[in-house]
Amino acid sequence: MADTLAPHLPVAHPTVAGRRHRLRWSQVALYVALTLIALAMLTPLYWALLSAVRPQEVVFQHVRPVSWRTFVPQELTLQYFGEVLTRTRFPRALANSLFISLTTVVAGLVVNSLAGFGFAKFAFRGKGLLFVVVLLTFMMPFEAIVIPLYMLIRQLGWVDSYLALIVPAIPHGLSIFLFRQFFAEFPNDLLDAARIDGASWWRIYWRIVAPLSTPAFISAALMLFIMQWDAFFWPLVAANSAAHTVVQVEISRFVMQESTSWGRLFAATAMAIGVPMTLFFGLQRYYVQGMTATGLRA
Amino acid sequence: MSLRRREALLPYLFIGPAVGGLLVFRVYPIVLALWQSLHTQTLDGLQRFAGPANYLAIVSDPQVWNAVRVTAVFNLIINPLQIALALGLALLVNRRVPAIGVFRTAYFLPMTVSLTITAIIWNLILNPQLGLANGVLVRLGLPPQPFLISERQALASIMALATWKGVGYWMVFLLAGLQQIPAAVFEAASLDGATPWRRFRDITLPLLRRVLAFVLVADLAINILMFVPVYLLTGGGPHGSTELLMFHAYRLAFVFLDWGRATALAVLIVAVLLMLTGVQLRLLRAEFEY
Numbered sequence: 001m002a003d004t005l006a007p008h009l010p011v012a013h014p015t016v017a018g019r020r021h022r023l024r025w026s027q028v029a030l031y032v033a034l035t036l037i038a039l040a041m042l043t044p045l046y047w048a049l050l051s052a053v054r055p056q057e058v059v060f061q062h063v064r065p066v067s068w069r070t071f072v073p074q075e076l077t078l079q080y081f082g083e084v085l086t087r088t089r090f091p092r093a094l095a096n097s098l099f100i101s102l103t104t105v106v107a108g109l110v111v112n113s114l115a116g117f118g119f120a121k122f123a124f125r126g127k128g129l130l131f132v133v134v135l136l137t138f139m140m141p142f143e144a145i146v147i148p149l150y151m152l153i154r155q156l157g158w159v160d161s162y163l164a165l166i167v168p169a170i171p172h173g174l175s176i177f178l179f180r181q182f183f184a185e186f187p188n189d190l191l192d193a194a195r196i197d198g199a200s201w202w203r204i205y206w207r208i209v210a211p212l213s214t215p216a217f218i219s220a221a222l223m224l225f226i227m228q229w230d231a232f233f234w235p236l237v238a239a240n241s242a243a244h245t246v247v248q249v250e251i252s253r254f255v256m257q258e259s260t261s262w263g264r265l266f267a268a269t270a271m272a273i274g275v276p277m278t279l280f281f282g283l284q285r286y287y288v289q290g291m292t293a294t295g296l297r298a
Numbered sequence: 299m300s301l302r303r304r305e306a307l308l309p310y311l312f313i314g315p316a317v318g319g320l321l322v323f324r325v326y327p328i329v330l331a332l333w334q335s336l337h338t339q340t341l342d343g344l345q346r347f348a349g350p351a352n353y354l355a356i357v358s359d360p361q362v363w364n365a366v367r368v369t370a371v372f373n374l375i376i377n378p379l380q381i382a383l384a385l386g387l388a389l390l391v392n393r394r395v396p397a398i399g400v401f402r403t404a405y406f407l408p409m410t411v412s413l414t415i416t417a418i419i420w421n422l423i424l425n426p427q428l429g430l431a432n433g434v435l436v437r438l439g440l441p442p443q444p445f446l447i448s449e450r451q452a453l454a455s456i457m458a459l460a461t462w463k464g465v466g467y468w469m470v471f472l473l474a475g476l477q478q479i480p481a482a483v484f485e486a487a488s489l490d491g492a493t494p495w496r497r498f499r500d501i502t503l504p505l506l507r508r509v510l511a512f513v514l515v516a517d518l519a520i521n522i523l524m525f526v527p528v529y530l531l532t533g534g535g536p537h538g539s540t541e542l543l544m545f546h547a548y549r550l551a552f553v554f555l556d557w558g559r560a561t562a563l564a565v566l567i568v569a570v571l572l573m574l575t576g577v578q579l580r581l582l583r584a585e586f587e588y
Binding site (some may be wrong): 027030033034035037038041042043044045047048060063064065066070111112114117118119122123124127130132133134135136137140141143144145146147148149150151152155167168170171173176201205229230232233236237248251252255265269272273276277280284288291292 | 529
């Protein structure tokens, strides 16, 4: 399992030195290929982020035909970040998204880790069937039940509320699965010893198991946060009044309004990209661990 | 309550909130939709049992069949394309050479951009007059293209932007699978004189089969439900050429407010997805016992 995307240090292997001159040309070809693909993948992202900090008059000026001026700014400005944070409804959307994402993370960590512990360490009737429910819910992408879920939210009277955006996202199959896999490795001897000392299961969970399981909590927190930060389809239909608009929906409105300035659009976009990307760079290992949590092996 | 009964209840207290939540917010809505799909709303707002009427209306609607056709074409191309590219990238970065981690990160980075923002950025890049894509074509001496506003190119444009975002994600899964294959197997094959192609065909592919199957099913589940780029960029057009099934269901529900037909279509979509997840479950089942 690739537990990290981080660089693998070159191994000082005796045969490497001997083969080096023979491999040189294939090495050069490899790096040329790697670099060309990297440029293709990163150019759209670089161009979008660069467009947030250059005067909007020039964003499309040097595009056709493409030249070095397309990618090298002659002048930089932070003006649009100021504008978008003071003259638009974007700050409200930022606050909404932060509030919704963080609430989901806190509640989701508690609820899903408890369930993961239950599945990992207890035997009970109906366990197999209930675990299949957990598996099916995370394998089925959320989009599949947007229309049915909307009917439930309407019945509950939650349309256009924070409840609609937060509560359905808290129980999370993949997080339960991730916690279960992590807790299953926890030595039973330690739990038994604590039981003999008279500790309750709750106490064992909060005082022994949870503090020793930080990596699983970080991975699950990342998954829940990014799921909510990136959410679009559900907020679009469930709560799209100005009071409850989230970042992704607000940016899509920028695009649909003819009068939007390019600078403001790109600045808002850069902020929306920046949050998950910062989390990714800071916590790369946990990010990939959560992603490949299904533990599927070759 | 006796101690024994409390002990018996304890596991349910641990799993209760989360599993109860899944039953209420994932499973029960499907039951609701099933019920609604068998009813129609009369003018006075009452629900009347309608039997299979909504389903019959769905399967006799040429617009639905167009959406099914577009979704099928979309999936028949995008899934093999994404997986082939992801496998190519995984093979390329599966080596211990200096700075390889930088390239892995670079290929994965588009995955951290939401599909909404991906669609918005690519909408500008593919803009026929102002876009970077035509800027590159013109620089290369090639004719500019209409991309999203063309009936022939719009669906392919959506495939391109979804692939840009998705390929690094599947690369990580396949790379993890490749790293499970013991290096000794390849060394033995090399010593026996196996060519790189034969090593790929006779060792890598068979040993990677389960991961590949998993990635294919998971990718299919996502792409069958593709919605955001269609909603944001094409609105199903030009001339229905990008009318993917999920977008059609969205319009039935939230634009035409035809909840009978919308839920009938949603139930059919969920049924297809359940079959896919059933396959996925079988692929995972051998891995662990529960």
